[in-house]
Amino acid sequence: AGAPQSGCPVDHGGGGAASGGASATTRQGGEKGFVRAAARSAGADAHGDGAAECPVDHSGGAGGGKAVAYNVYSQPIDPRNAMPSPNQAPSAGQTVPLTTHRVKSSIPKGGADGTWDYPSPQMFFNALRRKGKGEDVSEDAVPAIVAIHNNMNERAWRELLKWEGMHPDTAGTARLLRFRGRPDELSPKARLKALLGYGEPFDRHDWVVVRGDGTELRYVIDYYYDDAASDKDEIPGLHSNDAVRSISMDVRPACDSVGAVVDRLRRLPTRVAESISKARAAPPATVAPTEVVSVEEAVGANPKEFTPLQRVQAKCAARHAELAACEGEAACAQASLALDVCVAGVVCPDKATAFISALESGADAEKAYEAVGDCIASFRDKNGDL
Structure with missing residues (x-):
């Protein structure tokens, strides 16, 4: 297979306003803008070829759901197939032990039971090392990197559910089916907003959800970074709303159908x-x-x-x-x-x-x-x- 077309739901390594030369560090280390540095480092793992390399588990699980499940390449897979065990062993030369505990997200899987699982700090660090970027990342910073990614995923999902709530018949049934990182592709809206002075998003992702009635809907997520707000950043909890103030997102349904356009028009005022x-x-x-x-x-x-x-x-x-x-x-x-x-x-x-x-x-x-x-x-x- 070729290079993966998908990545984690928040690939902060896509370049643009968030990219910088600083190495990742924790806030306790005192570096200004630690979120940007952590995001840059964490993005390196997002386009790998294994289930352990993304902040969500692409394996699809073993739930045996009736809907189709997808792998990291956006290819249909049988969710009953056994997947390779994630790499939880310490990397060569690693000096600080990292936890292998994986946090469960609140994002339901499409085509399988349960919710997506986030990688452990050890899995993240191993992925960075495999990509040749772990040398610039302190082991002590990895938990903060993972926390930022997990929090961004949860925030994006909550914003997505606000749109889904406009449909009472299927509200609460949406499940994340597949996703794709498109950091180098500006959406028409992002391009025009940049011309108006908003600045370009540092990353873009397209998430495809499946509703309870089987309808699939694509959402576009643009991520923006505000350096002026970085001094107020804190290492977030999983469900924190405002701990990471330097990163904002614009979540909306893609205009792939009349219904999606109508939804966007309804929220225009x-x-x-x-x-x-x-x-x-x-x-x-x-x-x-x-x-x-x-x-x-x-x-x-x-x-x-x-x-x-x-x-x-x-x-x-x-x-x-x-x-x-x-x-x-x-x-x-x-x-x-x-x-x-x-x-x-x-x-x-x-x-x-x-x-x-x-x-x-x-x-x-x-x-x-x-x-x-x-x-x-x-x-x-x-x-x-x-």
């Missing part, structure tokens, strides 16, 4: 409001304060005296300054898009809302953005250049 608020929140201007014209300086203190052009200039001054000061094609493209969204939010808020809605739902965002561009062009024809 609050999600769109949040997205628009973030898109319009301008960071400090990158030019001198005297170059940014305030509302009062533009037309006085009475908003009724604003011309349409002055309203736009006052509202979007910081975004305009960012565009004027940007360097590099990517940065300027991001600044241009952010300015367009800001302008549209003033002169044609319905078009801005439609664009953000398309961004959130996975619909035709390019078409919605064209409508934003047409609106801005019409505004310029009537009121002059911005």
Whole structure:
């Protein structure tokens, strides 16, 4: 067989914002951003070829469920087949003993009975050594690495169940059937969010669940890292909600069916409001304060005296300054898009809302953005250049 196409439900080694050169360490070691370092190291085991190499047990168990079970390659397997025993023996040169205890997850297996099992710290360390990355990882740090991965899996599953709860007939019946790591593939939503200034996710995973009625549904999970929040990170318990504040995730059903699109549209009101608020929140201007014209300086203190052009200039001054000061094609493209969204939010808020809605739902965002561009062009024809 070729290289595995699947990995653990949280492969933090996929690169992007979370990748860094620091070696893994515990928080007690005092290194800032220990979660990022631990995540980077733990990701090395996620694409191996054995059941012991991922934070979930890919063996499918021996439950003999009626549904089809899958292995790490996303190939159907017979769940009754005996699988090789996981490697729990200490690695050569290992100086610190690691526990072989495996924690059971709360994530039900698809095609088999029971829930997925997480690897023991010893299994994780052995996998890192086999991949040639264990030399950079202290044995003392491995329990923290495992704890982070386990916690991320549980958080992702809870977010997924919120979507599943929208279907009372099958709520509570979802089981994780198979999954695939896609760290190098940005989803359309992630790509557009990056242009809006959110930054790229450091990893992506697709999880496929099977409901009690046999329906299979794919979910997309994007993982984001916030270095500014890393100082507040703690080694998490299995079900901690906010111990790892530097890692967030965007979980949503993939737009593979009409039903999935409808689900995303049903949750749009609050999600769109949040997205628009973030898109319009301008960071400090990158030019001198005297170059940014305030509302009062533009037309006085009475908003009724604003011309349409002055309203736009006052509202979007910081975004305009960012565009004027940007360097590099990517940065300027991001600044241009952010300015367009800001302008549209003033002169044609319905078009801005439609664009953000398309961004959130996975619909035709390019078409919605064209409508934003047409609106801005019409505004310029009537009121002059911005």
